[in-house]
Amino acid sequence: MPNESQVLVLAVVWAWVATTASTGCPKICECKWRDGREMVVCQKANFIDVPRGLESTTQVLDLRHNNLRILPRDSFAYSGLLNLQKLWLNFCNIMWVEKGAFRELTHVKELDLSNNFLRDVPSGALADIASLRELRLAHNYLTVLSATAFLFSLDLVELDISYNKISKIEERALRVLGNLEILNVAGNKITFLNSTELRPLQVLRVIGIDDNPWDCDCRLQQLSHWMRERKLTASTPPSCSHPSWLYGRDWQALDDKHFLCGPHTMAATPRILATDRDNVTLMCRVESEVEVIITWLVDETPILNTNMTHRYKVKQSGDPDRQLYVSNFTILSVVREDQGIYRCLAENRAGTSVTDIMLQVSHEVVEVRSENVEQLFMRRGLLGAVSIVLFLVFFTCSVMYCKAKDIRLQVSEDNSLRTTKLTKNLHEKLGEYNAGHDSNSNIQTHDTQSWVICDSPGENVQTSDLTMKSGQEPNKSSPKQPLLIGAATSRVEIKKQEETDTHTNTEYEMYPERFNEENVLYKEINRHPSYSSLGNSLHFPDLLDLPKSHLSDLTEPQKCEPVQRPDEKLLLGTHRSCISSRRL
Known part of the structure; x- marks a missing residue:
């Protein structure tokens, strides 16, 4: 049996082995303490992703010279490295850092992304590192420093963006880093x-x-003044690349008189159209802080006053206080060969500036101008005249249409009123006639509402009963006998309901009450009737136009011979309208 001392030694050994195994330090990496921090160095390990299984207490992670290429979202959160303070990712061929790649790395103070292939500042990913103090992006491919590049890294103390391809720094890109x-x-x-x-x-x-290729002109003068005020000296003296007379000189040591801007030229009229044999003047304005030399060129050839037998005149004037200079170039008696492009070249110690003026010469200029003006006025006058005529035609048509409409409405109202009056008079006269006829005989009168107009000459229109006995209901089964108006002669026939033929006897046997008191009034009237026009072009025979002698005959009871045929037509005039009358 082992004694107590041996047991204690074995326990310590097993504890050390277990502790060593739990650290999870990969064989290719080196885990050590440095400057009081737990550090993991995994250089040149050919990792394509952030290694996992590292101790969560790791504070410094060195992954230089690996092949990460892309840092996806939660690259370090999945590895459990939440206590990192320094992260070195330079020389890892990183081309893209996805937003959220540094999520939960709230303790990182230093981030090195130098010597990669980044083309933009990974602003979205840096938003998760609020406590970042040092950022290195040197030796990448940045071209523009945008205004929002460091908007989420306001606590930066050190920024290294050297040796990129930055040619433009937008406003507010650096001023936010207080x-x-x-x-x-x-x-x-x-x-x-x-x-x-x-x-x-x-x-x-x-x-x-x-x-940097600095332009040592008047714009750089303000930066030079600010550095002098702050007594701030660049670590390495910056040198001028432009203008040529200041090339290579340290611009921090230059005086204000050296910071000059090149001249600025402007053409008073960029294009001139002249008439043959006229005098033409080309004007060029130049702004310059110092004295300037102005030269006119034609096809890259300088023009002097002595050339071309004094046809060219050059005159210059200047105002040094206003930094404005003017040059007038006059061509006497221009010809077609003088047209072309003339160049105004201004030069001072800081540089040069050029502007172009085009000259065109034509003997048709005046004619073209007058013709254009005449065409313009003629075109506008013609359009105005056509517009006025169209307006007058439209107005006249509108007035005539309104008047015609009013006349049609008035005529229609008059016709309606006249028709109403005539119809009323006709009904009244017919009523008087029927009343007088009924008072002098036992034959019942016609009802004025039982008249029916037939426009078709061959049609027989049946009407309702003209007369009925008082208190007697109309017999719905009795046949209706029509009274017709023909074109040969005019007759008014009231037919008797008793028929002597076989058909009539049969009806009598079936309906004896229909033939008890049936008589027929038969009277010829040997004259053409008059017509009362109604609004719908239908015509009623006016019985009141008959002679008084005939009317007196009609008012007296007449005895007529029995009619053998059930239907006999009475024709009145040439209008074939049918009036049917039946008596029960």
Whole structure:
């Protein structure tokens, strides 16, 4: 049996083995303590992803010289490395950092992404590292520093974006970094840096701006003044690339008189159209801080006053206080061969500036102008005249239409009123006639509402009963006998219901009450009837137009011979309308 000392030794050994196995340090990595921090170094391990199984207490992770290429979302959260403070990812061929790649890394203070293939600042991914103090993006492929590049890294103290391809720094890209102390923008393609971007950096103490193609003109003068005021000196002296007379010189040591801008030229009239044999003047305005030399060129050939037998005149004037110079170039008696492009070249110690003026010469200019004006006025006048005529025609048609409509309405009302009056008179006269006829005989009168108009000459229209005995219901089964108006002669026939033929006897045997008191009034009237026109072009025979002698005959009871045929037509005039009458 082992004694107590042996048991204790074995326990310590097993504890050490278990502790060593639980650390999870990969064989290819090196786990150690450095500067009081637990550090894992995995350089040149050919990792394509963040290694897993590392101790969660790791504070410094060195993954330099691996092949990560892309950092996906939650790359470090899945590995459990939530206590990282320093993360070195340089030389990892990283081309893209996805938003959320650094999620839950709230303790990271230092991030190194140098020597990769990044083309933009990974602003979205940096938003998860709120406590970031040092950011290195040197030796990448950044081209533009956008205004929102460091919007989520406001606590940066050190920023290294050197040796990229940055040619433009947008406004507010750097001024938001109020805690910045070290700025390195060396080795880019920056030609101008606005001093307003650096003035808010009150604690800035180190700046690297060398190895850039600086334009040492009047714009850079403000940056030079600011660095002198702050007594801030670049780590490596910056040199001028432009203008040529300042090439290679340290612009921090230049005086204000050296920071000059090149001239700025403007053409008073960029294009001139002249008439043959006229005098033409080309004007060029130049803005310059110092004296300037102005030269006119035609086909890259300088023009002097002595050339071309004094046809060319050049006159210059200037106002140094206003930094404005004017050059007038006059061509006497221009010809077609003078047209072309003339160049105004201005040059001072800072550089040159050129503007072009086009001259066209034509003997048809005046004619073309007058013709264009005449055509313009004729076109507008013609359009105006056509518009006026169309308006007048439309107005006249509208007035005539309104008047015609009013006349039609008035005629229609008059016709309706006349028709109503005539119809009323006709009904009254017919009523008087029927009343008088009924009072002098036992034959019942016609009801005026039982008249029916037949426009078709061959149709027989049946009507309702003209007369009925008082208190007697109409016999629905009795046949209706029509009274017709023909075209040969005019007759009014009241037929008797008793028939002597076989058909009539049969009806009498079936309906004896229909034939008890039936008589027929038969009277010829040997004249054409008059017509009362109704609104719908139908015509009623006007019985009141009959002669008084005939009317007196009609008022007296007449005895007529029995009618042998059940239907006999009475024709009145030429209008074939049918009036049927039946008596029960």
